Amino acid sequence: MSSEEFLFQAFVYLMAAVIAVPLASRLGFGSVLGYLIAGIVIGPFGLGLIGEEGEDVMHFAEFGVVMMLFVVGLELEPERLWRLRGPILGLGGLQVIVTTLVAAGIGMAFSFPWQTAMAIGMILSLSSTAIVLQSLNEKALLKTEGGQSAFSILLFQDIAVIPMLAFFPLLAIGGVGGGEDAHTTTTWVSGLAPWAQTLAVLGAVAGVILAGRFVVRPILRIVATTRLRELFTAAALLLVIGIALLMTQVGLSAALGTFLAGVVLATSEYRHELESDIDPFKGLLLGLFFIAVGAAIDFALILQQPFLIFGIVISIVAIKFAVLFALARMFKLQFDQSMLVAFSLPQVGEFAFVLLSFANQEGVLGTEITSPLVAVVALSMAITPLLLIINERFVQPRFGTRDQEEREPDVIDEEAPVIIAGFGSFGSTVGRLLRANGVPTTVLEIDSDRVDLLRKLGLKVYYGDASRHDLLQIAGAGEARLLVIALDTPERTLALVELAKKHFPELTIMARAFDWDDSYQLIDAGVTYVYREALDTSMRMGTDALRLLGFRAYQAQRSAQTFRQYDNESLFELTKKRGDPTLYLSSARQRIENLERLLSADQVERDPSRDLGWDAESLRDEVRRAPGGFGASASDSA
Numbered sequence: 001m002s003s004e005e006f007l008f009q010a011f012v013y014l015m016a017a018v019i020a021v022p023l024a025s026r027l028g029f030g031s032v033l034g035y036l037i038a039g040i041v042i043g044p045f046g047l048g049l050i051g052e053e054g055e056d057v058m059h060f061a062e063f064g065v066v067m068m069l070f071v072v073g074l075e076l077e078p079e080r081l082w083r084l085r086g087p088i089l090g091l092g093g094l095q096v097i098v099t100t101l102v103a104a105g106i107g108m109a110f111s112f113p114w115q116t117a118m119a120i121g122m123i124l125s126l127s128s129t130a131i132v133l134q135s136l137n138e139k140a141l142l143k144t145e146g147g148q149s150a151f152s153i154l155l156f157q158d159i160a161v162i163p164m165l166a167f168f169p170l171l172a173i174g175g176v177g178g179g180e181d182a183h184t185t186t187t188w189v190s191g192l193a194p195w196a197q198t199l200a201v202l203g204a205v206a207g208v209i210l211a212g213r214f215v216v217r218p219i220l221r222i223v224a225t226t227r228l229r230e231l232f233t234a235a236a237l238l239l240v241i242g243i244a245l246l247m248t249q250v251g252l253s254a255a256l257g258t259f260l261a262g263v264v265l266a267t268s269e270y271r272h273e274l275e276s277d278i279d280p281f282k283g284l285l286l287g288l289f290f291i292a293v294g295a296a297i298d299f300a301l302i303l304q305q306p307f308l309i310f311g312i313v314i315s316i317v318a319i320k321f322a323v324l325f326a327l328a329r330m331f332k333l334q335f336d337q338s339m340l341v342a343f344s345l346p347q348v349g350e351f352a353f354v355l356l357s358f359a360n361q362e363g364v365l366g367t368e369i370t371s372p373l374v375a376v377v378a379l380s381m382a383i384t385p386l387l388l389i390i391n392e393r394f395v396q397p398r399f400g401t402r403d404q405e406e407r408e409p410d411v412i413d414e415e416a417p418v419i420i421a422g423f424g425s426f427g428s429t430v431g432r433l434l435r436a437n438g439v440p441t442t443v444l445e446i447d448s449d450r451v452d453l454l455r456k457l458g459l460k461v462y463y464g465d466a467s468r469h470d471l472l473q474i475a476g477a478g479e480a481r482l483l484v485i486a487l488d489t490p491e492r493t494l495a496l497v498e499l500a501k502k503h504f505p506e507l508t509i510m511a512r513a514f515d516w517d518d519s520y521q522l523i524d525a526g527v528t529y530v531y532r533e534a535l536d537t538s539m540r541m542g543t544d545a546l547r548l549l550g551f552r553a554y555q556a557q558r559s560a561q562t563f564r565q566y567d568n569e570s571l572f573e574l575t576k577k578r579g580d581p582t583l584y585l586s587s588a589r590q591r592i593e594n595l596e597r598l599l600s601a602d603q604v605e606r607d608p609s610r611d612l613g614w615d616a617e618s619l620r621d622e623v624r625r626a627p628g629g630f631g632a633s634a635s636d637s638a
Contacts, residue, residue, distance in 0.1 A: 033385035039294020064285025073262020092156025146337030212264030343391035415476030416440035421466035427486030433542035
């Protein structure tokens with residue numbers, strides 16, 4: 001291909017993406033479907049702007065899947081991967097085994113040899129990691145229970161590709177496939193005895209793990225000292241490409257190798273830098289991959305055998321849907337999350353292209369089988385975004401959990417010394433204590449249903465995402481003294497901490513933690529006041545906030561003690577009235593007002609001598625040294 005042809009092809013691909021993706025997103029279809037449509041339009045069966053060279057583009061674009069799994073690995077620490085071992089081995093393993101056996105049984109019912117049927121079953125059991133993860137990420141569903149289950153299944157499928165490649169030659173049938181057109185790939189382990197190949201594979205995997213721990217980190221440390229962003233980007237690309245080449249030379253999946261490297265580096269201090277440098281290349285190559293998939297759909301073959309091709313697609317989607325839903329329910333997933341898993345994974349994945357080519361080379365499947373299956377795989381991948389839209393717009397509202405509709409942030413018309421991000425059970429305890437003591441607060445909450453409920457209780461809460469820099473600025477973060485973070489996930493908390501530290505360095509941050517690991521991460525991020533989730537710690541956080549705002553120690557402690565006692569009484573009292581929503585809301589609002597009056601009266605009637613005694617210089621050092629006391633170290637607060 002000449003330089004002019006290369007530039008023209010690059011122009012065609014980029015133009016198709018720039019036009020199709022925004023249109024698809026505007027229509028609510030998502031970017032993946034936009035890329036697929038763009039590939040169909042510019043492909044050989046559309047405008048014909050790309051032809052046979054599309055196959056070469058597909059091989060190049062598949063590197064986007066490799067990069068995606070590297071980034072996924074960076075976000076998946078080994079401890080978290082170990083915690084997911086149940087869904088990975090249980091749910092993922094059963095899905096591959098059951099789908100393979102069902103598909104193979106159907107194939108044998110249609111008189112296919114058992115070897116051919118088994119190979120087809122293994123190929124059809126795989127799903128598209130690239131399309132599913134991208135789609136779930138766009139819809140913010142990857143962190144849900146169903147999203148994590150889908151991720152576990154995909155992870156097992158990617159790992160299962162390796163034994164499938166090893167098992168396929170044993171299924172070869174004499175005279176099938178291969179031939180003069182079959183091209184074989186020579187690797188470092190070609191021609192070795194089976195036991196030697198096994199040792200080479202294990203050695204390569206061990207080498208990646210050891211190099212990630214003891215070689216890559218020192219090299220990245222040296223590169224980082226240069227303070228050249230482009231050099232660090234080059235090092236990141238070198239790492240990914242090098243591991244991919246090593247894996248392919250020992251007959252393994254490049255994607256699996258880079259995923260393993262990402263997991264090894266997940267605890268590295270350079271994790272976020274690697275992710276940010278790789279992400280633009282990953283996104284561009286994934287988009288190119290989706291376009292190439294769209295262009296690869298053989299509409300000529302589909303038009304010749306429309307009933308066969310579409311019949312196979314519908315059958316595969318239906319079978320995998322039923323298997324996925326049944327397994328998800330068996331593993332105790334809720335109905336809506338089970339539907340999410342079933343609607344996400346019924347397609348056939350990108351690794352099927354690799355397995356179909358390998359099966360043809362090894363004489364497992366003939367061209368008369370692989371050609372229609374390639375079209376089936378591409379079509380099944382193309383309809384995945386449509387299936388997710390059906391689930392989102394029609395199934396979930398009727399049978400599952402209704403997603404919250406988009407809502408514009410409220411107009412914030414005040415500034416206060418304290419900003420509270422998140423007003424659930426934890427944040428509302430702190431906020432109500434501050435408010436009862438006359439401390440103005442600006443409360444930001446992203447859950448629209450919770451905002452409406454809190455307003456019915458008489459509390460002033462603004463709907464908005466505190467992790468948005470512009471909204472935090474409007475809320476008065478530049479002039480506020482405290483930012484109380486009480487969000488509902490560790491990821492959102494850490495992201496807000498990093499945002500606040502970057503744009504509002506003078507703002508004192510008080511953050512909620514869920515466990516020891518979260519506390520460590522927040523302390524590493526520079527947060528001094530860290531509070532693990534519990535009633536006592538939330539009360540202590542509110543007390544410290546009062547003291548930082550100028551309240552005397554005894555006054556703050558007494559207020560917190562009164563608040564806690566009254567709050568416990570309210571818990572028992574309101575429990576009896578939960579069956580009547582009107583009575584419950586009325587009683588809750590009345591108790592909030594009563595508590596405010598009680599604490600206000602206590603401030604007027606307090607004994608100044610007791611306040612002075614608590615704040616005497618002779619006691620201040622003792623308070624500071626006490627575990628969890630005001631002025632205690634971050635490790636004590638945690």
